[in-house]
Amino acid sequence: DITATKQLEERERLAAKVFDNSIEAILIMDAGRKIVMANQASTRITGYAAEEIIGMDVIQFRPEAEDAGFYAEVYRALNAEGAWQGEIWRKRKDGETYPALASLSMLKDPEGNPTYTILQEIDISAQKEFEQRIRHLAYRDALTELPNRILLRDRVEQCIASLGREKGTLALLFLDLDHFKNINDSLGHAVGDHLLKEIALRLNESMRQMDTVGRLGGDEFLVLLPEADADAAAH
Numbered sequence: 186d187i188t189a190t191k192q193l194e195e196r197e198r199l200a201a202k203v204f205d206n207s208i209e210a211i212l213i214m215d216a217g218r219k220i221v222m223a224n225q226a227s228t229r230i231t232g233y234a235a236e237e238i239i240g241m242d243v244i245q246f247r248p249e250a251e252d253a254g255f256y257a258e259v260y261r262a263l264n265a266e267g268a269w270q271g272e273i274w275r276k277r278k279d280g281e282t283y284p285a286l287a288s289l290s291m292l293k294d295p296e297g298n299p300t301y302t303i304l305q306e307i308d309i310s311a312q313k314e315f316e317q318r319i320r321h322l323a324y325r326d327a328l329t330e331l332p333n334r335i336l337l338r339d340r341v342e343q344c345i346a347s348l349g350r351e352k353g354t355l356a357l358l359f360l361d362l363d364h365f366k367n368i369n370d371s372l373g374h375a376v377g378d379h380l381l382k383e384i385a386l387r388l389n390e391s392m393r394q395m396d397t398v399g400r401l402g403g404d405e406f407l408v409l410l411p412e413a414d415a416d417a418a419a420h
Contacts, residue, residue: 210285212304218243221301230308232278243304248276259289263302267291275306283310328378329385332399337407340397344411356418358408360388365404 204211210227212220223238262269270288287306294300324336344355369377388398388406397409410418
C-alpha cells in the first residue's frame with residue numbers, strides 16, 4: 186500500500202506550485218545567507234535570472250545608502266525571536282531601489298542551530314506612490330499645486346510657535362484678484378484657471394525660499410513671510 190507515499194508526493198507537488206506561483210518573492214538562504222532557492226516572483230521583481238540569483242549573497246539586494254545598523258537590528262531580532270517583519274528598501278539588478286514589505290523566518294535543526302532563512306517580500310512601490318499622492322492632495326491645491334488651507338494653517342502655527350521662543354516677526358499677506366469673475370464669465374473657466382496657475386507661478390518666483398505662497402480658494406491667496414517685519418512686508 187503506497188497511499189501515504191502518493192499523498193506525500195502530492196503535497197510536495199502542491200507546495201512546489203505554491204512556491205513558484207506566489208505573487209510574493211520567496212528566497213531561501215542557507216546559514217551563510219547565500220540564496221539556495223528562489224521562486225519566479227523573486228526573479229521578476231529583482232531583475233535577476235533564475236541561474237544568476239542562486240548562490241548570491243542576499244546583502245547584494247541592499248541599497249548602498251541603506252543604514253547598516255538597521256539591518257544589524259533586523260538580524261538581531263531574527264536570531265532572538267526567529268522571525269521579523271517590516272518595511273525595507275531593496276535594489277534591483279539595474280540599480281533601481283524600491284520599498285518592500287518583507288518577512289524573515291529562521292529554520293533550525295533539532296539542536297537549535299540555524300539552518301535556513303526564508304525571506305518573503307512584495308514590492309510596494311505602487312502603494313507608496315498612491316499614499317504619497319493622497320497626502321499631496323490632502324495638503325495641496327489641486328489646480329495650482331500651492332499649499333492649501335490645511336498646510337498653510339500648519340505652517341503658520343509652526344512660525345507662531347517659533348516666534349514664541351525667539352521673539353521674532355512674521356508677515357501674512359492676503360491677496361485677491363480684482364474682477365476675476367469677469368474673466369470666468371467672459372472668457373471661460375479654462376482661461377480663469379490658466380490665469381490662477383500663472384499668478385501662482387509668479388508669486389512663487391517673487392518670494393524667498395523660506396516663504397510660503399498658498400491658495401485659500403477661488404481668487405484668494407495667502408503669503409507667509411517668516412522673519413519679515415512691516416518694512417519687509419511692504420517691500
